[in-house]
Amino acid sequence: MRDRVPEGLSMPTLLAVPDKFRGSATAPEVAAAIAAAAEAAGWSCVQLPLADGGEGTLDAFGGANWTTTVTGPLGTPVAAPWRMGDDGVAVVESARASGLDLAGGAAGNDPVGATSRGTGELVAAAIAEGAHRVIVSLGGSATTDGGFDTAEVLEAFAPFDGRDGRAEVLVACDVRTAFRDAAVVFGPQKGATPEQVVELTGRLDRLASLYRQRYGIDLAAVPGSGAAGGLGGAFAALGARLVPGFGLIAEHTGLAEAIAAADAVVTGEGRLDAESFNGKVVGGVLELAAQYDVPALVVAGDVDDGVAGRATAVSLLAEFGTAAAWADPLGCIERATTAWLRKEEARP
Template sequence: MNSSGVRAVVCPDKFSGTLTAGEAAEAMAAGLMRAGFSEVLQTPIADGGEGSLETIHESLGGSIRSTRVTGPLGAEVLAEWLVIPNGTAVIEMARASGRALVEGRSDPLGATTRGTGELIAAARASGVRRVIVCVGGSASTDGGLGALEALGWSLRGVDVTVACDVTTTFVAAARDFGPQKGAKPAQVQLLTGRLERLAADFLQRTGVDICEVEGSGAAGGLAGGLCAIGARLEPGFDVIARIVGLDSALVGADLVMTGEGRVDASSFAGKVVGGVIDAASDEGVPKCCVIAGQITEDARNHLATLPNVLGLALTDRVWTPSEAFVRVALLVEEAALEGGRSALDPKKP
């Protein structure tokens, strides 16, 4: 591939604890420009989990708003939300009801999503008519009951899409994610029973059976609760790829580069890395490169089966994993330089 007129698109997720998606994109772009690419388009992306609001803001800009809402343990918190240029509001559940807000004082039975409902209500009151709710990092397993109560059990006047970062069904949320929120085995049983009763209550009150809806267990069942009153549930990557214009960005690209902090087998199931690889393949992009802090053995094996996909781990470039953590931006740039040179090498197919 001749470097004259070649175009790359970089669309990484965040590198958790080190780089935002936007910072990772900048480092990748710097490496690719050094490699000889004439144009590099930066399109940071996310899958609907924690950090999605920041990534969307980095990608699209928009207006940050702040609203005081009820936190997961009942104390008031100041939560930011975003209005992107097309007038859609983006709400990240973790800003109002996330685990980071409990500061080690987890209350798996009492934590609430009320603040997330209050954010949706604030967006609606501001005149917004379309809302995307990104879920992930929830502190609660209340089935969205707190949010529904804050909304008066109605989404009238606003179109809501929930960007789900998992496919877990409603009742399974207690078993799958309760322990992460501090729930002991006996509490997991209590939460499971609560979600079963809530699902029956939702069916009676709204006529919507959410039990087997894929993704309804996201954020401790918040996704299912919102679904019961009319919200659409979609895979988070698909939602965010659409609003940042990933498909159009890939048109005519010679290389697409993506990555995240850790790539494992789950990275290819509804997450950013797998989603970008699939989108690049669908668009006919000839080369793809994945850069990660760490790539597990099973992920390496999977990448090896994919044609024209190169995987580069930062841990392969340093003596210790802690060194990769400290020098991550520089290492991402150097890995991008290597990936870019490999893509431009006429000896490589």
Template sequence: MLFIVAPDSFKGSLSAVEATHYMERGIKAVFPQAVVKKVPLADGGEGTVEAIINAAGGRLLEAEVTGPLGRPVKAVYGVLSDGITGVLEVASVCGLPQVPPERRNPESTTSLGVGELILAAVAEGCRRVIVGLGGSATNDGGIGMAAALGIRFPDGTGRPLEPRVSNLAQATGIDYSGLDQRLAGVEVTGIYDVSSPLYGPRGASVVFGPQKGATPEQVQRLDTLLRRLAELIRQTYGIKVDDLPGAGAAGGLGAGLAAFLGGRLVPGSDMLLELCKLDEFITENEVDLVITGEGEINHQTVLGKVPVSVARLAKKHNLPVVALVGSIGPGYTEVYQHGINAVYGIIPRPMELSEAMQNAAVLLEEATVRLMRLWRLGCD
């Protein structure tokens, strides 16, 4: 039998690479002779760098940059085997887990370190940079990143404002004359995990602001400020980023990449699937079952998350798809309209979140065993 295991990371507990390992162990416990094709994936969030390096080859590096609260953090980035393509993830620089729950306030967090890490990749010789947009603690539209690259946001007197999202209300323009010259000719691609627009009912602030600590009043303020950023971008660069798919990813960083660096925005999971050549593998082999997964499956999964991207590809080949997940959230049944046949929670009994995350490896392996025993019933 041939199985494909193609999960995302289980945020905060297992990387996608680790998840494929424990899924394989569970399969082999029931079908010792089975062949397991392991395809660790990411959609732009946590684990993107590791997944791309795993798929395309390369090396990992580390740089000290500014974290979401303004303090130095160590961030990992990769350089692919071609020597000129760098890959980084926002989650490593200004990810939500880096901000304690009591300090989460998207009006004060910054994406400054993202710009610093882009420059680190360019200094390493990269002429193409892939930026994973997901898992951020920020909602600044990428103005922190822009400031690190030399872009300024002046007020009515021409005085540069601090690159904080709250200052966009006073900004009268965007001054890109100081953009770091090393960025000339560098091709930037942002890979997003959700196709949200920059602002509005489905935008960055309304949908994701609350999980970053925003109060209802802050959500409305932030939405208005990102709308103002879109106006400034339109006035300065002559481009419209408002409804650009992925513009709202990482608190509006998608829009920032598109405007400040002329970046292209693409769905992250689709790019990973292409790098892994999974479509070709399925075409050339007789696959029995595809297993995907993520930490929580919910209504946001259909916006471009890994499980649905995997399912869409599998359905091209009429393959059954099961998602193994840490938790099942509101609106998860929407995934059944996008190619996933069944959703299977890995937690077998009531337990604290901390216990579940600490034992995620065992829980995932045991859940895979239970799934395989059910699968064997259909084979007998």
């Protein structure tokens, strides 16, 4: 293992590149636990928390350094954090402006009346502050308004193609849901009754027709346009590009270069299953680690039996028990990582 250490350095380097553990730990918190394990095992550590284009994208870019008050999902003002770097690239999470959590979860949400306007206002604020590129992550929204309220706010700034001094907008999304399917797929988790799902689907059909007439776009041909209750479709109508979230974040954070420079990699998420290898953080990290011949560990809250052989992985539930895994996931992550690093160090 130490043969991989650059000349002049005394410690091998671990790269911590986890996703969030939904409901129990953020990606930066998990990365910090991995870093603590590295220190305990005598390794140095580079922390690079990641996301796949949904919630947590802001953290992957370094966290918020701006806050703007915008219209929340239920119409009341919310202070929404966002980020802009010296390079003029802004990062906005729709969940921070129009998120289901801001509406009090499914029980407190108004699934028919919830508005995406705040997301549009957040993008407008970034452009007003000089952003030439805006990355918008979709996920965790309370809305199924087809992005109409966002389109209303942003129409004057469009098209978002980066030409003629206009801002370029890249929409990071981790689903390929069709526009008209947004209500069927996501409506129930936002509190919509079966009758409301039918109502919302009818509204999405009408909006698809409106967007076709106004902007000349057939959203049926745009994978991911149903993301965030159709917000992806509204951005596409305004000329933004919908792109796979993990690839976009990996490019902007220099993930491939970071993995190539590391002696070992630890990634992780709440549950490792087949979807983890379908455009998600863990699968993408493992693919790059294999490409650069860097040993990699996955720490996960739980590991599905069907994927157990696809990666070197530790299930916190199996290793430490249900009570410990839920009560102290970060401590369990640290212990699992330390044990693996010591095994790696002992390898010939």
